[in-house]
Amino acid sequence: MTTEFDLLQQLRSIATDPAARGLLDDAAVLGDLVLTHDTIAEGVHYLPDDPPASVGWKLAAVNLSDIAAKGAVPAAALLSLTLRGDGEWEQAFLDGLAAACESYGLPLIGGDTIALPAGAPRVLGLTVVGRSDGRVPARSGGQPGDALWLAGTIGDSAAGLQLLGADPRSTGVLVDTYRRPVPLLAAGRALATGASAMMDVSDGLLLDCARLAGASGCGADLDLDALPLSSAFVAERGAGRAARLFAATGGDDYALLAALPAGLDPFTLSLPADARLTRIGTLAPGSGLALHDSGGAVPLPERLGHEHRTS
Ligand SMILES: Nc1ncnc2c1ncn2[C@@H]1O[C@H](COP(=O)(O)OP(=O)(O)OP(=O)(O)O)[C@@H](O)[C@H]1O
Numbered sequence: 293m294t295t296e297f298d299l300l301q302q303l304r305s306i307a308t309d310p311a312a313r314g315l316l317d318d319a320a321v322l323g324d325l326v327l328t329h330d331t332i333a334e335g336v337h338y339l340p341d342d343p344p345a346s347v348g349w350k351l352a353a354v355n356l357s358d359i360a361a362k363g364a365v366p367a368a369a370l371l372s373l374t375l376r377g378d379g380e381w382e383q384a385f386l387d388g389l390a391a392a393c394e395s396y397g398l399p400l401i402g403g404d405t406i407a408l409p410a411g412a413p414r415v416l417g418l419t420v421v422g423r424s425d426g427r428v429p430a431r432s433g434g435q436p437g438d439a440l441w442l443a444g445t446i447g448d449s450a451a452g453l454q455l456l457g458a459d460p461r462s463t464g465v466l467v468d469t470y471r472r473p474v475p476l477l478a479a480g481r482a483l484a485t486g487a488s489a490m491m492d493v494s495d496g497l498l499l500d501c502a503r504l505a506g507a508s509g510c511g512a513d514l515d516l517d518a519l520p521l522s523s524a525f526v527a528e529r530g531a532g533r534a535a536r537l538f539a540a541t542g543g544d545d546y547a548l549l550a551a552l553p554a555g556l557d558p559f560t561l562s563l564p565a566d567a568r569l570t571r572i573g574t575l576a577p578g579s580g581l582a583l584h585d586s587g588g589a590v591p592l593p594e595r596l597g598h599e600h601r602t603s
């Protein structure tokens with residue numbers, strides 16, 4: 293079995309240029325350019341029955357979330373498109389991609405197209421280039437004592453995916469969040485001006501927080517009770533410990549996790565009016581994650597988030 297973690301270890305010996313940031317960041321940084329590439333695949337990141345326009349939207353949004361996490365402004369995109377002989381699907385997919393590009397000021401400037409053999413699942417890729425006019429916080433800059441803040445909520449997408457698993461005709465806010473995530477570009481720009489470290493939460497808060505803390509040479513202490521849940525999530529799953537652990541490990545959140553120096557009040561930054569910013573914990577000396585709630589220490593779940601692996 294090969295895991296994403298194993299492969300990244302091998303890639304690190306190849307990607308030695310400083311722009312690669314040791315492959316320990318959400319994006320590469322080349323001068324004032326921030327570069328990222330994310331792939332989405334049928335059955336892995338989206339469901340075969342998802343509306344194709346939502347798949348196009350999601351492809352742009354997941355990439356833009358990495359640009360948001362580095363405080364950059366979208367500059368251009370390159371699309372890797374696979375055709376499967378269903379022109380209607382492909383047209384609607386492109387309409388959804390175009391809508392996201394339009395919404396976030398992301399010009400599509402090139403790419404590549406191939407046809408797939410019959411029956412092969414679709415795999416779609418996007419490279420997004422952003423431009424930074426200031427600091428580009430890495431995952432690795434956190435210091436013990438930094439406060440951990442989360443922009444956005446967690447758990448909605450994972451709850452939406454479960455609803456669709458139970459009934460493919462499910463609708464509502466949670467399903468919409470799974471299909472059409474919103475990249476927090478304005479919040480990312482504001483937080484980047486003060487953050488010592490930042491990343492987007494795509495694989496699950498606990499796993500991504502362990503990554504940020506590990507890259508920063510720190511441990512992290514998280515308050516499960518503080519995790520921001522949407523009202524739609526709470527209406528569906530409640531806000532007890534099991535629901536909170538589900539939200540903290542589900543992934544697909546595209547929230548932003550920032551480590552801010554202890555003395556910095558994030559509400560003094562130029563955050564957008566609709567930003568939902570929550571203090572969720574602290575970076576600590578040492579290593580590893582510690583979880584607590586009002587009852588005391590909470591054992592870490594076996595699975596902290598999503599990791600790609602072959603079986
Ligand atoms: N196949 C690859 N070749 C070169 N670099 C890679 C490859 N896969 C991942 N990386 C690099 O490894 C680092 C971590 O990638 P990862 O995909 O975990 O981050 P991410 O894109 O922020 O997360 P997510 O994919 O969950 O949104 C990044 O610097 C990324 O560019």
Ligand SMILES: Cc1ncc(C[n+]2csc(CCOP(=O)(O)O)c2C)c(N)n1
Nearest residue numbers: 335336337338339494495542543544598
């Ligand atoms: C059909 C279906 N099954 C499972 C999931 C959950 N999921 C897949 S990849 C991923 C992490 C982000 O991906 P990456 O690390 O590749 O950016 C998550 C949470 C989903 N979205 N759709």
Ligand SMILES: [Mg+2]
Nearest residue numbers: 318329330331
């Ligand atoms: Mg990635």
